[in-house]
Amino acid sequence: MLEDREIAVLIEEINKYHGYDFSGYSAASFRRRVYRLYSMEGFENFTDFLSKVRSDASFFNYMVEEITVNVTEMFRDPSFYKVLRTEIVPVLATKPFIRIWHAGCSTGEEVFSMAILLKEMNLLHKSLLYATDLNPAVIEIAKKGVFPLRTIQQYTENYRVASGKSDFSNYYSANYGLAKFSDELIDRMVFSQHNLLTDGSFNEFDLILCRNVLIYFDKDFQKIALELFDQSLSKLGFLALGTKETIKFSSIQYRFKQFEKEKIWKKML
Incomplete structure (x- = not known):
């Protein structure tokens, strides 16, 4: 799993570069979804992952889709x-x-x-x-x-x-x-x-x-x-x-x- 320090840096850099503030999201949910993306995309070190998030707008948009929860249906409940x-x-x-x-x-x-x-x-x-x-x-x-x-x-x-x-x-x-x-x-x-x-x-x-x-x-x-x-x-x-x-x-x-x-x-x- 990613370390607490790395998650904190990621949240700070996302806010700085893209204006999205994930600091108030459930820590466990955010960490789990980020790590899932990190693993699926085959990253081997946090520095490369952070660089991709900073510089690649399409990858960042993909990351937002993976992190935000989009479970819904018509006439749910x-x-x-x-x-x-x-x-x-x-x-x-x-x-x-x-x-x-x-x-x-x-x-x-x-x-x-x-x-x-x-x-x-x-x-x-x-x-x-x-x-x-x-x-x-x-x-x-x-x-x-x-x-x-x-x-x-x-x-x-x-x-x-x-x-x-x-x-x-x-x-x-x-x-x-x-x-x-x-x-x-x-x-x-x-x-x-x-x-x-x-x-x-x-x-x-x-x-x-x-x-x-x-x-x-x-x-x-x-x-x-x-x-x-x-x-x-x-x-x-x-x-x-x-x-x-x-x-x-x-x-x-x-x-x-x-x-x-x-x-x-x-x-x-």
Whole structure:
């Protein structure tokens, strides 16, 4: 394994040369993923690896893809989407316009899930979905709305369990082993690169979803991200986190009330 000193140097040099700050990432996860890349690429000494990271932009982008966790699927955790459909979105429907932020959107499956839900509730036309991620490569994938057809069977089942109201195949066209989702959905999305730890708030949102991202941050960086979400939410707006994430014991918890179902909080102050 790489030594602590080498990991510290790597984090410092990445920040210096590329402006990415990985210092708040889970140390064990970061070390494991870096070492996996180091081994796969056949490096025999840390100096050569560090030189490659500094000078080769394409290799660095590849490294970011390997380090950042991009595990997602459409209608992931169907019970969560049931609560959105029955308890959260009907509240948002009373607004003249709906702004939603998917922070850490990865390849976009959950953004498309939300767009489908909004369409079925006749709200897509007055909604805008902002989708951001640290990794520019996954954003480019998300923008296209094209996913492997082999995943669609699982997505269809998730959609059914999440109380989907239509035939899931109505939302995409299949060709050459790929599923291309409707431009009607994509037209209501804005994709952008954004770093939760260094970039500021860029709008006021009615709903922010950041599911299964904070678990890869340490406590200090979780605090930064949660305070950013607080700043970015309108009063009575909603914050949705992953199943293993919470705002309990954070500096913002007193401003929010948690729903009984799922990891969803309503901003009260």
